[in-house]
Amino acid sequence: MMRVARLILASGSPRRRELLAGLGIAFDVIVSDVDETIKEEVMPSEMVRTLACRKASAVSNTIQDGIVVGADTIVVLDGEVLGKPVDKQDAIHMLKKLQGRSHTVYSGVAVIDAASGKQLVDHRSTLVHMRPLTDAEIEAYVETGEPLDKAGSYAIQGIGSTIVDRIDGDYFTVVGLPMELLASMLTSFGIHVLKATEETMR
C-alpha cells in the first residue's frame, strides 16, 4: 500500500475543510491562533504568502511529523486590502465599494513538512466582476450573516453567487483554497491526489 504522510490542515475555515475533504484524502485539522497583521507595506501576493506560511508554521512547530497546509485569502480593490469585516457596518461599507466594479482575490498556500522543515509557498489570483447592487440589496445580504467571516464581505459559493457577474481565473482561489495549485504542491511532498484516490477506490 502506498504510504500517505499524515496531512494536516492548519485552518479554522469550514470552506477550506470542505474543499480539502472533496479530494478524498484523510486529513486532520489543527487550528492555531496567529497574528494576521502585517506591519510593513507589501504587495498583496506577498501578504497572502506570508500569512499562509505563518499559519502553517504555527502548526508545524507543534508537531513532529506531518504535511501541514496553511492558506490565506484577501480581496484587493484599487490597491486597498479588504480582509474580513469587523462588523455589519464594515461589511456594508466594503460591499458599497465592491458593487458594480472588478476586484482581485488573492489566495496564498503554504505547505510544510514538519519532520524535515521543507517548505513551499505560492499563490493564485482571480479577477471578480461584481454586478451593481442597491443599498437595500447590500443591507439584505449583510443581514443574512453570510458576509461576516469572509474576506471582502461576500461568499461566491453562497448567496454571494447571485451578486457576482463573472470571474477571470480559478474559482477555488476566490473561495479560499486554490485546489489545482494545492494538488501540485502536495505532489512535491509525496502526496499524489489522483494516485491516492485510485488506492482508496480499489
Ligand SMILES: Cc1cn([C@H]2C[C@H](O)[C@@H](COP(=O)(O)OP(=O)(O)OP(=O)(O)O)O2)c(=O)[nH]c1=O
Ligand atoms: C472572497 C471569499 C472569501 N471567503 C472566505 C475564505 C476564508 O475563510 C475567508 C478569508 O479569511 P482568512 O483569514 O483567509 O481565513 P480564515 O480566518 O477564515 O481561516 P484560517 O485563517 O483559519 O484558515 O474568507 C469565502 O468563503 N468566499 C469568498 O467568496
